Every structure is written in C-alpha cells, then in structure tokens.
Amino acid sequence: MAEAGIMAGTQSVEATLDEAAAACAARGAQLTDLRRQVLRLILAAPHPIGAYALLDQLRAERPGAAPPTVYRALDFLRQQGLVHRVERLNAFVGCTGAEAHHACGHGHDHPHQFLICSVCGATAEVCDSRVSEAVASAARAAGFRPVRMTVEVEGRCAACAEVT
Amino acid sequence: MAEAGIMAGTQSVEATLDEAAAACAARGAQLTDLRRQVLRLILAAPHPIGAYALLDQLRAERPGAAPPTVYRALDFLRQQGLVHRVERLNAFVGCTGAEAHHACGHGHDHPHQFLICSVCGATAEVCDSRVSEAVASAARAAGFRPVRMTVEVEGRCAACAEVT
DNA sequence: CGCTGCGACGTTACTCTATATCGCATATCG
DNA sequence: CGATATGCGATATAGAGTAACGTCGCAGCG
Ligand SMILES: [Zn+2]
Ligand SMILES: [Zn+2]
Ligand SMILES: [Zn+2]
Ligand SMILES: [Zn+2]
Numbered sequence: 001m002a003e004a005g006i007m008a009g010t011q012s013v014e015a016t017l018d019e020a021a022a023a024c025a026a027r028g029a030q031l032t033d034l035r036r037q038v039l040r041l042i043l044a045a046p047h048p049i050g051a052y053a054l055l056d057q058l059r060a061e062r063p064g065a066a067p068p069t070v071y072r073a074l075d076f077l078r079q080q081g082l083v084h085r086v087e088r089l090n091a092f093v094g095c096t097g098a099e100a101h102h103a104c105g106h107g108h109d110h111p112h113q114f115l116i117c118s119v120c121g122a123t124a125e126v127c128d129s130r131v132s133e134a135v136a137s138a139a140r141a142a143g144f145r146p147v148r149m150t151v152e153v154e155g156r157c158a159a160c161a162e163v164t
Numbered sequence: 165m166a167e168a169g170i171m172a173g174t175q176s177v178e179a180t181l182d183e184a185a186a187a188c189a190a191r192g193a194q195l196t197d198l199r200r201q202v203l204r205l206i207l208a209a210p211h212p213i214g215a216y217a218l219l220d221q222l223r224a225e226r227p228g229a230a231p232p233t234v235y236r237a238l239d240f241l242r243q244q245g246l247v248h249r250v251e252r253l254n255a256f257v258g259c260t261g262a263e264a265h266h267a268c269g270h271g272h273d274h275p276h277q278f279l280i281c282s283v284c285g286a287t288a289e290v291c292d293s294r295v296s297e298a299v300a301s302a303a304r305a306a307g308f309r310p311v312r313m314t315v316e317v318e319g320r321c322a323a324c325a326e327v328t
Numbered sequence: 329c330g331c332t333g334c335g336a337c338g339t340t341a342c343t344c345t346a347t348a349t350c351g352c353a354t355a356t357c358g
Numbered sequence: 359c360g361a362t363a364t365g366c367g368a369t370a371t372a373g374a375g376t377a378a379c380g381t382c383g384c385a386g387c388g
Contacts, residue, residue: 030336032337051374064337066338068375068376069337087252115303115308115310124308126302130301134295135298136317139317141292142279142322143325144288144321144322144325145319145321145325146319147318148319149318150314150317153308153311153312153313154313155308155311158306161309196365198365215344228367231345232346232366232367232368232369236365
C-alpha cells in the first residue's frame with residue numbers, strides 16, 4: 001500500500017491524466033483543459049482537498065475561476081469515476097481503486113470505502129466486497145433498496161498507530 | 165406525519181425527553197431547557213433536519229437564538245448519543261436505536277447505519293453488528309485502527325420501492 | 329451563408345453550514 | 359471571598375454549494 005496520498009510523483013500524475021483522458025474518450029466524454037487541471041490538482045494534493053482550496057490553486061492558472069467552475073469540473077470527474085467525495089471531510093480525492101474495479105467489471109460508479117486517519121489526515125480508498133455486501137444485505141433486510149453507499153472509517157493509519 | 169416509518173407521537177416525544185434527561189443526569193450532564201427544546205424539535209421532525217431549519221424553529225421560542233446556540237446544543241446532544249448527524253444530508257436525527265445499544269452494552273457513541281430514501285427523504289437508523297464488524301475487519305486488514313465509522317446507504321425505502 | 333441546438337465555461341449573487349471569539353451570568357468549591 | 363467551570367447570548371467570519379444568466383465555439387442543416 002503506497003500510503004494513501006503520498007504516492008504519485010509528478011510523472012505518475014501526468015500518466016494518470018493521460019489514462020483518464022483515454023477512459024473519458026472511450027465513453028464519449030472529454031477531459032478538457034479545465035477538468036484536467038482540476039484533476040491534476042486533486043491528484044497532486046497529498047490529502048483530500050476541499051473545493052475552495054482547489055479553487056484557490058486553480059486561480060493561479062485561471063484567474064477568473066469561481067465556485068461553479070470547480071464544482072462543474074468536480075461533478076464531471078465524479079461522474080467519470082475519477083474522483084470521489086469524502087463526505088466526512090467535505091473534500092475530494094482521486095480514485096485509487098480503478099484497477100480493481102476494472103478487474104471486477106465494475107463501472108465507473110463503484111462501491112468503495114475510505115479509511116481516514118484523524119492524526120495525519122491520510123485517506124485510503126479500499127474496495128472490500130464483503131463490506132459492500134454486508135451493507136447491502138442489511139439494507140435489503142430492512143426492505144430497503146440500496147443504490148449508493150457511503151462507508152467512511154475514522155481512526156489511525158498504520159504509521160500513526162505505531163507511535164500511539 | 166407518521167410517514168418516516170418509526171415515528172413518535174407527541175406524547176412519546178415528551179416521554180423520550182424525560183428518559184433523555186435521566187440518562188444525561190446519570191452521566192453527570194444536564195439536559196437544560198435549551199437542549200431539551202432542540203432535542204424536541206429534532207424528535208418532532210419527520211425527517212433529518214438541518215441546523216438552520218432547526219434554528220428557524222427555535223427562534224419561535226427563543227428569539228435571540230443564533231447559529232452557535234443550536235450548534236452547541238447539537239454538540240452536546242451528539243456527545244450524549246441522543247442525536248446523530250447524517251453526513252450525506254448535513255442534517256441531524258434523533259437516535260432510534262438506543263434500546264438495542266443498551267442491550268448490547270454499547271455506550272452512547274454506538275456504531276450505526278443509515279438508510280436514506282432518495283424519494284421521500286425518510287431516514288432509518290439500523291444497527292447491524294455484521295456490518296460494523298465487516299467494516300472494522302476490512303479496516304484492520306489495511307493496518308488501520310478504526311475509531312468511528314459512518315455508513316450511509318442511499319436508495320428507496322420499502323414504501324417508495326413498491327411504487328417502483 | 330445564416331440559423332439553430334448544445335455543451336463548456338465565465339460571471340454574479342446568493343443560500344446554507346459551521347466555527348471563532350468575546351463577554352456575561354451563574355454555580356460550585358476551597 | 360476569589361477561583362474555576364459551565365451555560366449561553368451576540369457578532370463576525372470562514373467554508374460549502376447552488377441558481378441563474380450570458381457568452382463562446384462548434385456541429386448539423388436548409
Ligand atoms: Zn474509486
Ligand atoms: Zn496517520
Ligand atoms: Zn443511535
Ligand atoms: Zn421513501
């Protein structure tokens with residue numbers, strides 16, 4: 001596990017961006033310059049990043065940027081499964097589980113879980129089918145028809161747990 | 165408005181408030197008038213209610229109320245396990261799983277899951293230990309030490325699923 | 329060519345959510 | 359009595375998200 005967000009050197013980010021552009025194109029969508037810039041900022045951030053922090057950084061390249069600018073890009077990136085929203089943090093993070101989903105045949109709106117370290121802020125995405133099935137099963141047992149689920153765990157990451 | 169599934173009549177609300185006051189007292193905390201008013205509003209609401217909707221209603225009885233007024237009360241009520249926050253909705257709801265937790269020996273910060281109907285807005289709290297254990301187990305498998313978890317499922321409740 | 333529809337983006341102006349402070353009153357204790 | 363803690367009123371500000379409208383560029387078409 002390449003430690004939540006600390007991975008991704010600059011090269012790797014650009015490579016990911018190219019892959020993302022290809023994936024979008026394959027679905028008839030296009031990763032425009034703006035969307036690419038926003039995705040680059042998210043991937044370059046060490047941790048989940050808020051919409052307004054994103055906006056501040058974006059303004060360096062695009063002075064006219066306003067909240068709708070970044071939110072529209074975020075909506076697109078989320079639809080494409082390139083970015084997830086961390087509800088507990090009101091922040092956004094790049095999807096790091098794509099390979100697994102492709103292997104499992106999942107589309108671009110796949111079930112996932114977040115492990116959020118309350119010490120260092122690192123956030124890791126995991127995709128445990130036992131979890132998603134347990135949740136779905138509990139929901140159905142209550143007569144509920146599940147569509148989307150949010151599973152976020154707060155605690156201490158491996159690195160921060162050692163220090164204790 | 166008993167549509168939210170597990171609804172409480174007005175009498176039941178007052179009874180719940182008395183129970184809550186007793187539970188707080190047993191822990192050395194006090195359910196003051198303000199906190200009681202806020203909890204009453206939450207329990208009387210048919211659905212999870214936002215902090216500012218709460219504030220509007222609170223001002224009817226307490227004209228000077230301001231955001232910190234309601235947020236302080238909410239913080240207290242959450243600490244006491246009387247109220248939960250629904251992250252997906254930025255809203256608050258009364259705990260309806262208290263009996264189960266007492267039976268299980270859980271304290272006042274118990275693991276729970278929400279089923280949120282995207283059609284009618286009804287939100288049900290369930291406490292499935294298989295879910296919380298599956299999540300905790302997945303977290304530990306990643307070297308993570310879980311402390312608190314948020315599990316929220318969006319979909320259709322039994323009533324709204326029938327209509328299809 | 330001009331017309332039209334559409335998607336992406338710019339721009340303004342808001343609403344809603346949440347927190348930071350400051351300050352005052354009371355209560356409780358040594 | 360002073361000292362500390364809690365509850366709460368009041369103002370201000372930060373952060374998150376949306377509505378509404380306008381503009382530009384481009385594809386399709388008569
Ligand atoms: Zn993902
Ligand atoms: Zn950590
Ligand atoms: Zn509960
Ligand atoms: Zn429903």
